[in-house]
Every structure is written in structure tokens, then in C-alpha cells.
Amino acid sequence: MLKAQRHSYIMEKLRAEQKVVTTDLAVDLDLSEDTVRRDLNELDRKKLLKKVYGGALLIKERSSNTFNVHISAEEKKEKIVIKALSLLHDDQVIIMSGGTTNLVFAKFIPEHLKLTIYTYSLPIAMQLSKLPNIELILIGGKMQKSAMVTIGIDVIQVLSKIRADICFIGASSINVKQGLTEVGYEVSVVKKAMIASSDKVVSMFTSNKLNTKMPHGVCELQELDTIVTELDPDDDRLEKYRKTGIKIL
Amino acid sequence: MLKAQRHSYIMEKLRAEQKVVTTDLAVDLDLSEDTVRRDLNELDRKKLLKKVYGGALLIKERSSNTFNVHISAEEKKEKIVIKALSLLHDDQVIIMSGGTTNLVFAKFIPEHLKLTIYTYSLPIAMQLSKLPNIELILIGGKMQKSAMVTIGIDVIQVLSKIRADICFIGASSINVKQGLTEVGYEVSVVKKAMIASSDKVVSMFTSNKLNTKMPHGVCELQELDTIVTELDPDDDRLEKYRKTGIKIL
DNA sequence: ATCAAAATTGCGGGAGTTTGCATTTTGTGT
DNA sequence: ACACAAAATGCAAACTCCCGCAATTTTGAT
Numbered sequence: 001m002l003k004a005q006r007h008s009y010i011m012e013k014l015r016a017e018q019k020v021v022t023t024d025l026a027v028d029l030d031l032s033e034d035t036v037r038r039d040l041n042e043l044d045r046k047k048l049l050k051k052v053y054g055g056a057l058l059i060k061e062r063s064s065n066t067f068n069v070h071i072s073a074e075e076k077k078e079k080i081v082i083k084a085l086s087l088l089h090d091d092q093v094i095i096m097s098g099g100t101t102n103l104v105f106a107k108f109i110p111e112h113l114k115l116t117i118y119t120y121s122l123p124i125a126m127q128l129s130k131l132p133n134i135e136l137i138l139i140g141g142k143m144q145k146s147a148m149v150t151i152g153i154d155v156i157q158v159l160s161k162i163r164a165d166i167c168f169i170g171a172s173s174i175n176v177k178q179g180l181t182e183v184g185y186e187v188s189v190v191k192k193a194m195i196a197s198s199d200k201v202v203s204m205f206t207s208n209k210l211n212t213k214m215p216h217g218v219c220e221l222q223e224l225d226t227i228v229t230e231l232d233p234d235d236d237r238l239e240k241y242r243k244t245g246i247k248i249l
Numbered sequence: 250m251l252k253a254q255r256h257s258y259i260m261e262k263l264r265a266e267q268k269v270v271t272t273d274l275a276v277d278l279d280l281s282e283d284t285v286r287r288d289l290n291e292l293d294r295k296k297l298l299k300k301v302y303g304g305a306l307l308i309k310e311r312s313s314n315t316f317n318v319h320i321s322a323e324e325k326k327e328k329i330v331i332k333a334l335s336l337l338h339d340d341q342v343i344i345m346s347g348g349t350t351n352l353v354f355a356k357f358i359p360e361h362l363k364l365t366i367y368t369y370s371l372p373i374a375m376q377l378s379k380l381p382n383i384e385l386i387l388i389g390g391k392m393q394k395s396a397m398v399t400i401g402i403d404v405i406q407v408l409s410k411i412r413a414d415i416c417f418i419g420a421s422s423i424n425v426k427q428g429l430t431e432v433g434y435e436v437s438v439v440k441k442a443m444i445a446s447s448d449k450v451v452s453m454f455t456s457n458k459l460n461t462k463m464p465h466g467v468c469e470l471q472e473l474d475t476i477v478t479e480l481d482p483d484d485d486r487l488e489k490y491r492k493t494g495i496k497i498l
Numbered sequence: 499a500t501c502a503a504a505a506t507t508g509c510g511g512g513a514g515t516t517t518g519c520a521t522t523t524t525g526t527g528t
Numbered sequence: 529a530c531a532c533a534a535a536a537t538g539c540a541a542a543c544t545c546c547c548g549c550a551a552t553t554t555t556g557a558t
Contacts, residue, residue, distance in 0.1 A: 002268055003516075004301040022534075032518050037535065053525060053534065060379070065352075067316045067375045103314075122371055122378075122387070126316045129371075129394040138371070138399050140389025140407065145378040150387050154407075158389065252506080271544075281508050286545070302515065303544065 001029065006039055014049055014058050015070045021055040069123045069148070071100045076206050076230040081105040083249045084168070084204055084228045090114045092165040095194050096124055098149040098187075099170025101204045103127060109134070118162055120150045120190065144186070151186040159193040167198035171205035173212040174227070176240045180218035188216035195219055204228040210237060221246060250278065255288055263298055263307050270304040318372045318397075320349045325455050325479040330354040332498040333417070333453055333477045339363045341414040344443050345373055347398040347436075348419030350453045352376060358383070367411055369399045369439065393435070400435040408442040416447035420454040422461040423476070425489045429467035437465035444468055453477040459486060470495060 006029055013028075014020050022040065026033040044051040050059050071077065081104050088094075091114060096102050098121035106127040109115070113133060119125055120139040128136050139158045141150035169191055173181045180203065182188035195201050195218070207229050226247040231238060233248045242248060255278055262277075263269050271289065275282040293300035299308050320326065330353050337343075340363060345351050347370035355376040358364070362382060368374055369388040377385050388407045390399035418440055422430045429452065431437035444450050444467070456478050475496040480487060482497045491497060 002270070002301055002303045002306070004299075004306055005268060033534080034519080034536095035517060038516085041535095065318045065320055067318075067372070069314045069316075071314055120389075122375055123316070125392060126371055126375075126397070129392060129397060132394075136392040136394065138387070138389045138392050140369075140387045140399065140403070143374060143378060143385040143387050145381075145385065148375070148378060150389065154389070158403075282544080283509080283546085284507060287507085 003039070006031075007043060010039060010043065010056075011048060014056065016072065018058050019055055020049075025055075067123075067126070069100065069103060071104060073206055074104065077101045077104040078108070079230040080204050080206070080228050081108045084202065085109070086249075087166060087202060087226070088113055088115065092116070093163070094118070095159070095162065095164045095167040095198055096121065097167070097169045097191060097194060098124065098147055101206070102168055102170050105168060105204065118159075118164065120155050122148045122150075144184075147187070149187070149190075151184075151190055155190050156193045159190070159197050162197045164198040166200045166202055167194045169194060169201060169203045169218075171203050171209050173214040174203070174205065174209055174221070175211045175213055176221060176244065178213055178217060179220040179223070181214040182216045182218055183214045185216045188218050191218045195223060200225045202226045202228065207231050207237060210241075252288070255280070256292060259288060259292065259305075260297060263305065268304055268306050269298075274304075316372075316375070318349065318352065320353060322455055323353065326350050326353040327357070328479040329453050329455070329477050330357045333451065334358070335498075336415060336451060336475070337362055337364065341365070342412070343367070344408070344411065344413045344416040344447055345370065346416070346418045346440060346443060347373065347396055350455070351417055351419050354417060354453065367408075367413065369404050371397045371399075393433075396436070398436070398439075400439055404439050405442045408439070408446050411446045413447040415449045415451055416443045418443060418450060418452045418467075420452050420458050422463040423452070423454065423458055423470070424460045424462055425470060425493065427462055427466060428469040428472065430463040431465045431467055432463050434465050437467050440467045444472060449474045451475045451477065456480050456486060459490075 009029065010020060010025060022033055022036050025036045029036065040049070040051050040056045043049045044056065047059065049056045077100065080101060084105060085108060088109065093116045096117060096119040102121065103123050106124045109131060111131055111133065116135040117128055118137045118139055120141065125136060125138045128134050139150060139155050141154035142152040144151045171180055172183050182191065201224050203224050221244050224246055226249060227241065228249040238248055258278065259269060259274060271282055271285050274285045278285065289298070289300050289305045292298045293305065296308065298305045326349065329350060333354060334357060337358065342365045345355070345366060345368040351370065352372050355373045358380060360380055360382065365384040366377055367386045367388055369390065374385060374387045377383050388399060388404050390403035391401040393400045420429055421432050431440065450473050452473050470493050473495055475498060476490065477498040487497055
């Protein structure tokens with residue numbers, strides 16, 4: 001593996017986990033710890049991370065005016081959202097949940113579409129602000145800082161008054177028995193409200209979310225109209241889901 | 250084989266595998282490594298790939314997952330907000346309007362302060378999300394895309410129910426006779442509501458806003474408790490404002 | 499067709515990089 | 529203060545790169 005690739009691997013892992021451990025990286029990359037240390041030192045010199053005893057930490061620059069959102073597996077997500085674009089038409093009212101898949105979706109919405117979009121995700125609202133033909137309503141509430149979304153009773157209240165054509169809902173986990181499930185209780189409640197206010201429910205997620213489970217239920221699989229993954233709709237891994245009669249893109 | 254053919258072979262392999270290795274390409278193409286290197290350097294010069302030690306990598310345009318806010322006269326604004334930090338104490342409830350001066354302020358709030366902050370500005374909410382001890386409430390509503398703030402009746406309604414210790418209010422324009430004035434009607438209404446809900450009103454702005462006027466009134470000078478500029482409080486340009494009895498930092 | 503200039507290629511060798519190991523130094527927790 | 533892990537240092541081997549040069553091919557003009 002090329003050194004430059006190692007550096008991107010390290011930075012990627014760092015962004016995902018906030019820290020990296022020298023010994024782990026040596027195993028991951030199948031290299032001596034010496035080399036890993038040299039890599040870390042080099043990246044430290046370039047101010048891309050902060051080397052500490054035992055590994056390295058993510059640098060958080062307080063000075064920059066840029067807000068960065070890290071998107072993992074971006075190519076897969078691009079494949080997903082391009083398929084989902086076919087669901088959009090002029091004059092629809094849409095609710096979008098948070099999550100990076102939906103953020104990629106926001107990036108791909110064509111400029112000419114005239115839509116009304118409700119969202120409670122800050123990055124998605126920022127992204128959609130670039131589109132002149134979108135009527136954009138940001139749903140306010142208490143900020144959940146880690147996910148950059150608002151949560152709580154205020155969000156539920158606003159959602160309950162909307163009548164939307166489609167909601168696009170990210171997924172933490174999905175399986176045939178329990179349907180959609182979430183890590184956080186508050187987010188699960190918000191998603192329930194989204195579903196209740198929408199005529200059609202679409203969930204987009206990467207295939208690694210398939211057949212996984214989280215503590216808080218959102219809805220049964222049957223309540224979803226369409227799911228979109230990066231897989232071919234005929235893929236074996238979707239077999240069980242096809243049998244439920246759900247639409248798969 | 251022609252050079253152009255080699256180049257397309259290299260680019261194709263690069264797109265397929267994200268990287269190419271000089272020695273592998275020399276074998277694939279049955280050429281000396283020197284020639285491969287020359288090819289790679291040439292493609293690098295044309296910005297079609299990124300040459301690295303040992304091979305080359307795909308150039309990936311950092312597709313904008315970054316949201317950038319341009320801040321003019323940032324040094325002046327830093328001077329202002331550092332003075333204003335003295336107004337903050339643990340357990341205060343604060344309302345912040347939009348504007349880049351307030352954004353700089355958000356960047357300078359110390360990590361240890363425990364505050365409850367209401368804002369209707371997306372960039373400010375993003376910035377404040379980095380602070381673990383802040384209870385952050387984003388006020389939702391229709392997005393005004395140009396300013397990255399929410400406006401409208403929803404914002405007013407939320408603001409009217411708050412009882413805040415201080416509000417930090419940006420200024421489009423200020424003069425002794427008319428007080429604070431705004432370009433947009435909607436923003437002027439929101440700012441009136443902010444003021445009505447706060448015990449103390451602080452306005453921060455750069456000195457170029459002094460003695461200017463906009464169409465929509467926000468409040469009389471007397472309604473402000475404190476103004477903060479980058480000037481020395483004894484500066485001649487603030488003479489008229491000092492006479493009104495307003496506090497100047 | 500002929501020739502010269504320009505471009506391309508491979509090679510030798512020197513310079514520069516990278517890597518793992520041995521050794522020494524430094525840092526951490528008990 | 530101690531033991532032990534992590535890091536820095538020095539070093540040699542292997543690898544990669546670049547320069548100049550000569551051989552070869554291509555190009556373009558006569």
C-alpha cells in the first residue's frame with residue numbers, strides 16, 4: 001500500500017473514531033509500529049492531527065469558518081440517492097430526517113425542482129439553502145449536538161401539524177421482524193411523528209444496516225412504502241424484504 | 250503502444266482501483282519504469298491524477314461537505330467579541346441573533362461556560378454545537394436562505410415565550426436618532442421580539458455601522474443596555490452615543 | 499524520397515525515500 | 529522509585545526517483 005493511502009486511511013479512521021492507537025494501526029495496515037509512528041508524526045507536522053502518547057487525536061480547529069460533515073461510504077450513498085431522485089416531483093411537500101444519506105440526497109436534488117421541504121437537520125438545511133426553488137422550513141427544538149439535529153416536544157409538535165406527500169427517513173437499523181429501530185429514544189419518537197404525517201414513507205440506507213437491530217422501535221416494515229439501498233433490487237440479501245411486498249429501488 | 254493509449258489505460262486502471270503502482274504499470278504495459286513515471290508526471294501536471302511516492306492516486310474533488318461562511322473584517326470582530334465575553338456568566342439564558350459578529354462571538358465562548366442559548370441562525374447553532382456545556386435551542390421557521398436564519402411567525406412565537414437574561418443582537422445600522430434599523434422587515438420584527446423577551450440588550454457591531462440608517466426600525470437607542478464596537482470606549486466617534494448614557498465596551 | 503529537428507524511450511548511476519530493526523531515551527501508571 | 533510501554537534515534541537495505549545521454553522513432557519541410 002502506498003504511503004499516501006495509509007495517510008488517508010489514518011485520517012478516515014481518525015475522523016470516524018476521534019482517535020487512533022498506534023498499535024492498532026500497525027495491525028490494521030500490517031506495518032511496523034515505527035512506520036505508523038512516522039506517519040503520525042508526519043501528519044502531525046502538517047497539523048492534520050495531534051500526536052499523543054500511544055496514538056493520535058483529531059484536531060479541532062476553532063478558528064475555521066467552515067463546518068465539516070464527514071460522510072462515510074459516500075459512493076454507495078450516491079448510488080442510493082440517485083435511485084431515489086425518481087420519487088421527486090414538482091410541488092411535493094417533503095419531510096427529511098437527518099443522517100448523512102439524506103445529506104447526500106440533498107446534494108443531489110436538481111436545482112429546477114420546486115419543493116417544500118421540512119427538516120430538523122442543520123447540515124441538510126444548510127445544503128438545501130443553496131437551492132433557490134426550494135421552500136425550506138427548519139424545524140426547531142433542542143439541539144442534539146452529536147447528530148446536528150433538533151429533537152424534543154417542539155419538533156413533534158411541528159411535525160404533527162404537517163401533511164406531507166413523502167418523508168425520507170434515514171435508518172440506524174432495519175430487519176424484517178422489528179422493522180426500523182433507532183439508537184436514541186428521542187430520535188425514534190421524532191421519526192414516528194414523521195411517518196404519521198406523511199402519505200408515503202421512504203427509507204434510504206446502505207446495505208450494512210440490513211438485519212441489524214437497535215433498542216428503540218420506529219415502525220414495522222409494512223409501514224414503509226419503499227426502501228432504497230445501493231444493492232441491485234434483485235440481490236439475494238434483499239430476498240426476505242422482497243417477500244414482505246415492500247417496494248425496493 | 251502509443252502514449253495516448255497508455256494514458257487512457259492508466260486512467261482506467263486508476264478509476265477502477267483508486268490507485269496505481271509504478272512497478273505494476275511497467276509490467277502491465279511492458280515498459281520501463283522510467284517511462285511510466287514520465288507518464289504519471291505528465292498526467293499529474295495535467296491534474297488528472299495525483300502522483301505520490303511509488304505510484305499515483307485518483308484525484309477526488311472534495312465535494313462540498315463543507316459549509317463555508319465568509320466573515321469580513323474578522324480581526325475587528327474578534328476585538329469586539331473578546332470585550333463582550335465579560336458579560337457572560339454560568340447559568341445565563343441567552344438569545345443570539347444572526348450575523349457574522351455573533352458567529353465570531355460564538356467561536357470565542359469558553360468551553361467551560363454553562364449557558365442556555367437560543368438562536369435562529371444556522372451557522373451559529375453549528376458553531377455552538379461544538380461546546381459541550383451549552384444547552385442549545387434552535388428556533389425553527391421558514392429559512393431565509395441568504396442570511397442562513399429562520400424568520401416568520403414561528404420564530405416570533407417561540408421568542409415571545411422565552412425569558413432571557415441577555416440578548417446579543419447584531420446591527421445592520423445604528424444612529425443616535427433612530428436607534429437600531431434593519432434592511433429586512435421580517436428580521437426587524439424578529440429582533441423586536443428578541444428585545445421584548447430579554448432583561449438586558451447588548452448590540453455588537455463594527456464602527457462602520459455607526460451613523461447609518463435602514464428602512465425598518467428595531468428599537469430606540471435607549472432600549473439598548475450596552476453596545477460593543479472595536480473602538481476604544483473613549484473614542485471621539487462614540488461621543489454622541491456616550492451622551493445618551495448607554496454603556497459602551 | 500531525404501534530411502534535420504523534435505519527441506520518445508531505456509539505461510546507468512547518483513540522489514533521495516522508505517522501512518524495519520537494534521538501541522537508547524522518554525513517558526505512564528503503580 | 530520501579531517496571532514496562534511507547535517513542536526517538538541511528539543505521540542499513542531496499543526501493544523509488546530524477547538527470548543526462550544515447551539510441552530510436554516520429555514529424556514536418558523541402
